[in-house]
Amino acid sequence: MFVRRMYFVNCLLPFVFIGFLISGVFWSSAAERDPLQPRVPLTLLDEVKTITNPIHSTQENIQRGKELFEGIAICSQCHGVGGKGDGAVAVNRGLDPSPRDFTNVEFHKARTDGELFWVINNGSPGTAMPKMTGPGMINEEQAWYVITYIRTFPQREGETMP
Ligand code: HEC
Numbered sequence: 001m002f003v004r005r006m007y008f009v010n011c012l013l014p015f016v017f018i019g020f021l022i023s024g025v026f027w028s029s030a031a032e033r034d035p036l037q038p039r040v041p042l043t044l045l046d047e048v049k050t051i052t053n054p055i056h057s058t059q060e061n062i063q064r065g066k067e068l069f070e071g072i073a074i075c076s077q078c079h080g081v082g083g084k085g086d087g088a089v090a091v092n093r094g095l096d097p098s099p100r101d102f103t104n105v106e107f108h109k110a111r112t113d114g115e116l117f118w119v120i121n122n123g124s125p126g127t128a129m130p131k132m133t134g135p136g137m138i139n140e141e142q143a144w145y146v147i148t149y150i151r152t153f154p155q156r157e158g159e160t161m162p
Contacts (some may be wrong), residue, residue, distance in 0.1 A: 030096035032085065033127065035107040040118045051114030057151065058076065065149025071139045073138045073146055083153040095128045102153040116147050 009117050040048045070076045078095065080087040083102035090099050100107065120143045123131040133143055 001047050005071050019130055030094055030098045032099075032101060033061075033097035035100060035112045038111075038115065041156060042114050045054060045115075048114045048118045049112045051112075051117055053113040053144050054118075055148045057148050062144060065145040065147070068138065068142055068146050071151050072073055073132065073142065075132070075146060083150070083156075084106070090128075093128070097127055099129065102150050103157045105154040108154060113147055113151075116150065117143060120146070 009039055013099065013100055035152070038045055045140070045159045068075075069079075070081055077089045078099040079085055079102060080090070080099075085099040085101040087099065092116075094096050102108075117140075123129050132138060138146070
């Protein structure tokens with residue numbers, strides 16, 4: 001009996017423990033909802049798609065967008081400083097669906113600037129993505145700077161953030 005118990009503790013317990021670790025990882029990471037499906041209601045989609053970003057993608061404007069994204073606009077708390085959708089709030093609250101992974105180049109191809117702007121102005125209903133513009137939050141011009149920055153995430157993949 002004693003020998004048997006020792007066998008369990010020495011040989012099997014580590015596997016049980018590893019099993020817990022692995023399942024813990026799966027439980028805690030929620031998936032993104034299909035990032036290629038439009039979030040703008042279909043009745044508005046054609047019109048929203050045509051809205052263009054008034055901010056030019058210069059190094060200076062990208063930098064300003066980055067400062068907002070990581071600073072007062074608080075986007076990085078959910079989307080992560082690296083834009084992968086793994087910010088502290090997303091991880092701690094187990095947000096499901098998880099915030100958008102901005103390093104996904106297919107997502108960028110599927111969306112116009114106008115669609116990103118609409119979601120920042122209205123939120124994504126049924127998810128934790130809130131309306132981010134308005135009193136006490138960023139204004140529309142600041143939202144455009146943030147979009148200019150968001151668009152640069154795919155080309156930063158694998159690079160050290162400045
Ligand atoms: C409280 C957490 C939270 C904060 C703060 C937040 N987001 Fe999100 N965001 C989400 C989640 C969750 C989603 C995924 C929604 C979905 O799948 O429809 C998302 C999705 C998005 C999308 C993708 C929309 C699309 O068309 O698929 C954009 C763009 C976006 N967020 C921009 C921002 C910006 C810019 C900020 C800061 C101004 C911000 N978010 C702040 C949680 C957050």
